[in-house]
Amino acid sequence: MQVSVETTSPIERRLTIQVPAAEIDEAVSARLKDTAKTARLNGFRQGRVPMSVVQKRYGPSVRNDVVGEVMRERYVRAITDEALNPAGYPSIDPTVNEAGQDLEFVATMEVYPEVELASIEGTDVERPVVEIAEADVEEMIETLRKQHADWQVVERAAADGDQVKIDFQGFIDDEPFDGGSAEGHELVLGSNSFIPGFEEQLEGAKAGDEKTVKVTFPEDYQAEHLAGKEASFKVKVHEVKAQVLPDVDATFIERFGVESGDVAEFRAEVKKNMSREAEQAVDNRVKQQVLDALKAANDIPVPSALVQQEVDGMKRQAAQQFGLGEDFDVSQLPNELFEEQAKGRVQVGLLLAEVIKQNELDASDDDIKAKVEELAGQYQDPQEVVDYYMGNEQLKTQVKSAILEEKAVAKLLEQAQVRDVNMSYQQALAAAQQQAEQREEDGADEESANA
Template sequence: MQVIETLAEGLKREIKVIIPAKDMEQRMNERLADVKDKVRINGFRPGKVPTSHVKKMYGKSIMAELVNEIIRDKPSAILSERGEKSATQPEIVMTEDEKEAEKILSAQADLEFTLSYEIIPAIELKSVDGIKVTREVVEVSEDEINEQIEKIAESARTFETKKGKAADGDRVTMDYLGKVDGEAFDGGKDEDAELVIGSNRFIPGFEEQLVGLKAGDEKVITVTFPTEYPAANLAGKEATFDITVKEVASPAKTEINDELATKLGVESVEKLKEIVRGQIESQYGNVTRQKVKRQILDQLDELYKFESPSKLVDAEFENIWRQINTDLAQSGKTFADEDTTEEAAREEYRALAERRVRLGLVLSEIGEKAGIEVTEEEMQRSLFAQLQQFPGQEKQILDFFRNTPGAAASLRAPIFEEKVIDKLLTEVSVTDKAVSKEELLADDAEEGDKPAKKAAPKKKTAAKAEDAAEGEEAAPKKKAAPKKKAAEGDAE
């Protein structure tokens, strides 16, 4: 077998592989000799079939098997012998001419194919002694714990009928009928609907117009559906709602005590506070973690400058670009609305993709040199977390991870990366800093990973893509409530 390097330009490599026809024929004959003793053909006793006859019947199919095995196994063996790692699956090119292929299968022509790939560059690890990070820490106060408990207690809150006018926080029971251009629309009608004023369950402007109404009142209110409303036939439209108030009830005062804890399924108020404190600390801890991680990545970015495999960058850019366009489509905005152009945004996110790939290679090298591994138990926990996110679709998700090449890597990669960050945190200089909740959660989307701030789309678009690319979140997120009625829930 001949292995000839035909291209070595930057990270790009091209290898021509030639296996002489006589070598292929020898391999085929060895395989035929094994088949000869097993094959059963009418007119011949087992093991007595002439080799020439077996070759005539099975020669080409056996040769095809050999070609497939070589194409499958040789590339990785060749790269290993060369001491190279391919950034992606090598591209294999061989003849598509039927006559040439026929000669190869008949052992009358050499088997030739070409490997094209990009190598992962050699990375010389540098000292991280100079990396310094600030870890922001929030002290959770008793008032914040009580405030969170009160929010949780809203699900168990009782209401008492009142004779006066509805105020913010009161529960209004009503019948309503929604109309657009004087015509009722699907999903715009309900009877005995209960709505707590200030809960932001209904579209903006709806709840505020209930303030001041009392049982027995009738009123027509006018609202405008948001332009991004999910129902296209209602998005951006002005609508009226005929309201008949049937009851107004005020919330009973919430007392944080053992009785409330029992209603919420906890044995005591102290245990409830302990649980809530843990949840808040976990939320803040996640934000702190991501900010520390970003500081480490920023400083690693300054330490390591090298060419990244273009195909990996292309793939990362496509992921980010797809998210950007999805966000713009969902918000009904354009690049012009975000004070940029498509060309400038492409350049911006191409740079972000290149950074992401480069840092990924650095973290991979650090983890490999440190002997960091992802255990099967960790993989199973990650898979279980995926299943919890999509109830009812467990089978499809399991099938996807079982049957999709590379899918398991999408579970492994973030676990591996976090373990590398954990290792780095034991080696870099970390200074704790007490901050307020507001300081911790302050939007720092304009800092850190931005490769070119002035070209970035404003508001949340850039931040979402950046966080998605780095696996980071800017703040704890609440789950959006399902939209049950056409009048409901765009405040979220």
């Protein structure tokens, strides 16, 4: 077997492989002899079909089978001999495939990029320092009360925070438009779930009132045929409901797993959960700054096969998130919605893998168990969660990957200039949310630019 390797790009290789004709012809001949033993053709007894007839009847298909098997086997042998690290499956095409001639085929493949890590030294990283105040705890308890509130019909005008049951129909230029009507819709005023300006105009309305609400659709509205258009809605108000918050008593407290029903214990549990959430927000904010710096310093080429794998995974996540069902064909979702973000994820993954390799980072079973115990603390029966994870190799691998990523980020953070910034609980969460939204926006802008 002769192999030549051509570098067609930093991450693409073109292998030209030749196999002696004698090897192919001998393999085809042996396969035809085996076929002749079991061949059933009209006019001949089984096993008595002349080889010339077998050759004419089965020769082309047998040769195709043999050539396919040989190309796959020799490709694997070639990448092993040449110490190539393929990323995804190759494209294999025969260029010479004739009896009596050496078989020649070309395998075009992507390989993992060679990464020479550039330092992120000097990068300015902002690390929030968060203190949970009693006022934050009080606000969180108020939020929990609202989440478990009841609605009670009232005989008064609707105010901000009330729920109204309405029928509505929308018009543009006095013509009704699709999707602009509903009956018995329950809308919480101030929830900002409708077009800007709609909810405010229903404040002061009472049950039985009919109103005309005039609004303008935002320029970036998702339905392009409505974007920027002025519209009017005829609205009928059926009832107004006020929110009735539950008392912070034993019944309410027990809903959150505090079996004693004690207010002080409940507040401590709420504060502990808020501290955990704030810590997670801080870690994510610091981590993202580090990873953004790592990407900026190391603009490596990314194999398209790995990007497509990530796109496929993101499609499945999206289908699950939006409840599209297990039978939904995710290929219906366009790749363009996910490609830029997928490319970024793959790039980060390759760079972190190199950080882990260069620093010889690892995670022991003790490390994994400690991390699982940390996560399990949020559940009612922590030991059951620990036993489940530690008894499942796939889950342990996932936890190990998360630990290695944390260690890699910590190692990179040593190169950065870390600046502590005092933030309130709400500020820390808002900053994390803003950062996430900015990443999505940057991804969308980059995708538009590439288009």
